[in-house]
Amino acid sequence: MAGGVREDIELPHTQEWELYHNDFSLCSKKTRVCLMELGLDFKAHHIDLIETGSYENISRHYLTVNPGALVPVLVHNGHPVYESHEQLVYAAKHASSDANELLPTDPKQLELMQYWVHKSSLVGDDPIAGCVKPRVTLPPG
Numbered sequence: 001m002a003g004g005v006r007e008d009i010e011l012p013h014t015q016e017w018e019l020y021h022n023d024f025s026l027c028s029k030k031t032r033v034c035l036m037e038l039g040l041d042f043k044a045h046h047i048d049l050i051e052t053g054s055y056e057n058i059s060r061h062y063l064t065v066n067p068g069a070l071v072p073v074l075v076h077n078g079h080p081v082y083e084s085h086e087q088l089v090y091a092a093k094h095a096s097s098d099a100n101e102l103l104p105t106d107p108k109q110l111e112l113m114q115y116w117v118h119k120s121s122l123v124g125d126d127p128i129a130g131c132v133k134p135r136v137t138l139p140p141g
């Protein structure tokens with residue numbers, strides 16, 4: 001799923017902020033930490049992945065939350081926000097005024113923050129770049 005909020009999708013919800021996540025998922029942890037740092041109250045929906053063998057992320061129900069079958073999904077007033085790095089910035093921008101401020105006001109600091117948020121998203125990362133080059137050359141074919 002493309003990242004960002006989907007205003008055109010309305011999911012059942014009982015709280016302003018809800019999070020579909022998994023305890024072992026690093027991406028979920030990023031969003032959980034962010035929500036907690038902001039001091040936002042959120043309803044958590046734990047989604048089992050491979051660890052229990054139940055593959056709840058490919059259940060009929062969860063595919064209505066994320067047709068891409070991935071966690072985390074942040075839900076704001078019923079609208080899903082996809083991609084954890086988008087969720088961090090979205091939550092920080094839309095948190096109520098009594099939430100802790102996470103977005104720097106200084107443009108240079110904001111740029112630095114965006115750099116690290118993007119870096120931790122792994123989006124566009126070439127998995128080969130930066131790796132140690134192999135010492136052997138495999139024969140062609």
Ligand SMILES: N[C@@H](CCC(=O)N[C@@H](CS)C(=O)NCC(=O)O)C(=O)O
Nearest residue numbers: 025026027069070071072083084085
């Ligand atoms: N780029 C996505 C990656 C999400 C992702 O890969 N989530 C993993 C857990 S960390 C997942 O849901 N895996 C389920 C599976 O592969 O079956 C994000 O940052 O939100």
